[in-house]
Amino acid sequence: MALTEHEVLMHIVFPEGAGGRLARVFGVDTRTGQRWNKQEMPMPAEVKAWLEDQQEKIFTIVNPYPDAVLRALVQRMRDAGVHDEAIASYLAEAHVEVLGRTIR
Known part of the structure; x- marks a missing residue:
């Protein structure tokens, strides 16, 4: 659909x-x-x-979709052997940088 x-x-x-x-x-x-x-x-x-x-x-x-760029970066980190918790920590840090607060 x-x-x-x-x-x-x-x-x-x-x-x-x-x-x-x-x-x-x-x-x-x-x-x-x-x-x-x-x-x-x-x-x-x-x-x-x-x-x-x-x-x-x-x-x-970024065109066409910024989430595709972010997902590609996450996949590159996984492919390099970076643990998902470490990746999530980077994403959480970026969230704080952007919004000035932790992820709820």
Whole structure:
């Protein structure tokens, strides 16, 4: 089953935890972000415009999908024999660097 344009856009900008992350960006209730993500309620035009802008910015760095680049790096580390816990530690450290808090 092919993904809809909306699903692709959401996955490109937020490959994990899209509803909650979108809610935090726009300062709305988590459930509202989840409803936007699942298309259970209309997404405001400014939210869609922001997502499209983020997608464009992401594609200027890596195209077509940034998660593919990250997954390839993780696979290279695994192929080199780096333990999954060590890899996860690097990802957790990057999370703290990006958001200033640990992974929940």
